[in-house]
Amino acid sequence: MAKDTWIGDVLAGNYNGEEVELMGWIHRSRGSNKIRFVVLRDSTGYIQCVVKRDAVGDEAFEAMKTALIESSVIICGTVQSTEREHGYEIQASSCEIVGGVNPERPFPITESAMAEADGGETEFLLDNRHLYLRTGRMTTMLKMRSSVFGAIHSYFRDLDFIEYQAPNFVAGAVEGGSTLFEVPYFGRKAYLTQSWQLYGEAAMPALERLYTMAPSFRAEKSRTRRHLTEFWHAEMEMAWASNADIMEHGEGVVRHIARTLLDEREKELVDVGRDLDLVARYADNPYPRMRYDEAVETLQGMGVDVEWGQDLDYSKEKVLTADFDVPHFLTHYPRIAKPFYHRPDPEDPKYVLCHDLLAPEGYGEIIGGGERTWSEKEILERIDEDGTPRDAYEFYIDIRRYGGVPHGGFGLGVDRVVTWLTGANHIRETIPFPRDSRRVTP
RNA sequence: GCCGACAUAGCUUAGUUGGUGGAGCGGUGGACUGUUAAUCCACAGGUCGCAGGUUCAAGUCCUGCUGUCGGCGCCA
Numbered sequence: 001m002a003k004d005t006w007i008g009d010v011l012a013g014n015y016n017g018e019e020v021e022l023m024g025w026i027h028r029s030r031g032s033n034k035i036r037f038v039v040l041r042d043s044t045g046y047i048q049c050v051v052k053r054d055a056v057g058d059e060a061f062e063a064m065k066t067a068l069i070e071s072s073v074i075i076c077g078t079v080q081s082t083e084r085e086h087g088y089e090i091q092a093s094s095c096e097i098v099g100g101v102n103p104e105r106p107f108p109i110t111e112s113a114m115a116e117a118d119g120g121e122t123e124f125l126l127d128n129r130h131l132y133l134r135t136g137r138m139t140t141m142l143k144m145r146s147s148v149f150g151a152i153h154s155y156f157r158d159l160d161f162i163e164y165q166a167p168n169f170v171a172g173a174v175e176g177g178s179t180l181f182e183v184p185y186f187g188r189k190a191y192l193t194q195s196w197q198l199y200g201e202a203a204m205p206a207l208e209r210l211y212t213m214a215p216s217f218r219a220e221k222s223r224t225r226r227h228l229t230e231f232w233h234a235e236m237e238m239a240w241a242s243n244a245d246i247m248e249h250g251e252g253v254v255r256h257i258a259r260t261l262l263d264e265r266e267k268e269l270v271d272v273g274r275d276l277d278l279v280a281r282y283a284d285n286p287y288p289r290m291r292y293d294e295a296v297e298t299l300q301g302m303g304v305d306v307e308w309g310q311d312l313d314y315s316k317e318k319v320l321t322a323d324f325d326v327p328h329f330l331t332h333y334p335r336i337a338k339p340f341y342h343r344p345d346p347e348d349p350k351y352v353l354c355h356d357l358l359a360p361e362g363y364g365e366i367i368g369g370g371e372r373t374w375s376e377k378e379i380l381e382r383i384d385e386d387g388t389p390r391d392a393y394e395f396y397i398d399i400r401r402y403g404g405v406p407h408g409g410f411g412l413g414v415d416r417v418v419t420w421l422t423g424a425n426h427i428r429e430t431i432p433f434p435r436d437s438r439r440v441t442p
Numbered sequence: 443g444c445c446g447a448c449a450u451a452g453c454u455u456a457g458u459u460g461g462u463g464g465a466g467c468g469g470u471g472g473a474c475u476g477u478u479a480a481u482c483c484a485c486a487g488g489u490c491g492c493a494g495g496u497u498c499a500a501g502u503c504c505u506g507c508u509g510u511c512g513g514c515g516c517c518a
Contacts, residue, residue: 028478084476110467232518364518
């Protein structure tokens with residue numbers, strides 16, 4: 001039964017003139033009483049199969065004639081090059097329906113459902129996500145997504161980072177407590193993790209260079225095209241490292257992702273209408289660094305109402321990044337705008353040693369990171385200053401009690417990077433089953 | 443938490459000053475030997491989101507509810 005011929009290879013010309021056995025699903029089917037044109041789909045592409053009554057026999061022909069879209073079929077035939085649309089087509093010698101489709105419940109994702117959505121996300125397509133996955137737009141996106149995940153792994157592994165896993169059930173917060181998902185835990189309360197970071201830091205003295213890619217959960221009621229309640233978070237932590245060292249890797253991994261997409265998924269990028277030169281620019285150019293103060297001055301110069309000490313929200317990021325042609329790092333935010341784990345700048349403790357990486361074209365923040373507050377004295381100060389109870393962070397403080405070292409790391413929103421690099425309109429287009437405040441199904 | 447839109451057939455939608463809800467796709471039956479979202483003919487398919495109200499009469503006007511979408515704050 002094992003399948004050994006893929007449509008993509010046939011289209012590449014590897015089987016010209018040969019007899020092949022293709023297994024796949026009917027994408028479209030049309031024809032007359034004597035001849036049918038069946039466009040067959042598998043995970044690698046689409047090819048037209050010409051099924052003639054004379055060639056396959058009455059029984060097989062009738063079965064093929066009544067088979068609806070998305071029926072699974074096996075078609076044997078000869079590969080023939082053609083001037084027509086696909087370059088190659090199959091002259092069928094036999095065909096067989098493997099799994100049919102009930103006419104009372106035809107495949108619901110029709111041309112009309114797709115046409116209006118135009119890569120977007122209608123309620124209907126979200127409700128039928130399990131079926132929408134097999135459409136061209138979605139499989140193309142999933143292939144690019146896979147390459148992004150692969151690129152992140154290869155970037156860190158090639159530099160001898162160790163992949164390291166943290167628990168998803170946790171007892172405390174990294175970000176604000178209001179965005180925690182609470183789950184019952186044998187009579188106690190537990191939470192879904194918002195970030196690997198605190199556990200990453202715990203292993204920092206053991207592994208020194210480590211990373212992960214795992215889901216993070218945030219109970220934000222955000223209704224924007226860049227938020228999910230469950231998103232994929234690539235995080236790294238590094239001992240003996242400064243804010244600048246961490247940024248090097250942030251830039252490094254993002255440029256490596258862009259390069260990998262161009263190398264592995266050029267066709268898919270073109271298919272979704274992405275400008276390859278744009279992606280190449282993100283792969284080939286350095287990402288400038290800009291201090292928070294400079295960003296505020298720039299914004300004020302543009303007439304934007306912003307005060308020093310404010311965190312820069314999306315509306316301001318958008319104005320700031322409108323003129324950027326590559327991602328920019330924003331560094332040295334005011335201490336009062338950032339959580340306790342960011343280390344105050346020894347040269348001017350009004351600021352912390354942190355960075356956000358802002359993607360251009362209005363896509364906004366894709367990385368947040370920096371140097372950690374690493375001495376016991378400083379971390380206690382910062383926790384108290386934040387008004388956070390110390391109890392929940394005992395293990396985190398302990399890390400500093402036994403040989404603390406300068407260290408840092410970042411978190412990268414993988415789905416956001418996929419959204420940006422593929423030019424998608426909405427983060428939901430890039431993940432198989434998106435989760436937001438109003439949807440947990442299918 | 444806040445602001446704004448929308449809800450008509452399986453899907454995408456039209457529906458005028460309130461007067462018996464149409465179409466395209468999809469489905470079924472038929473025709474057709476090279477089609478590209480094939481074409482042509484016929485048929486089936488609707489509690490107009492739910493509940494009230496105004497009216498002789500409501501898909502249409504009013505109120506409430508529910509659901510969905512878009513955006514803000516927050517963040518990756």
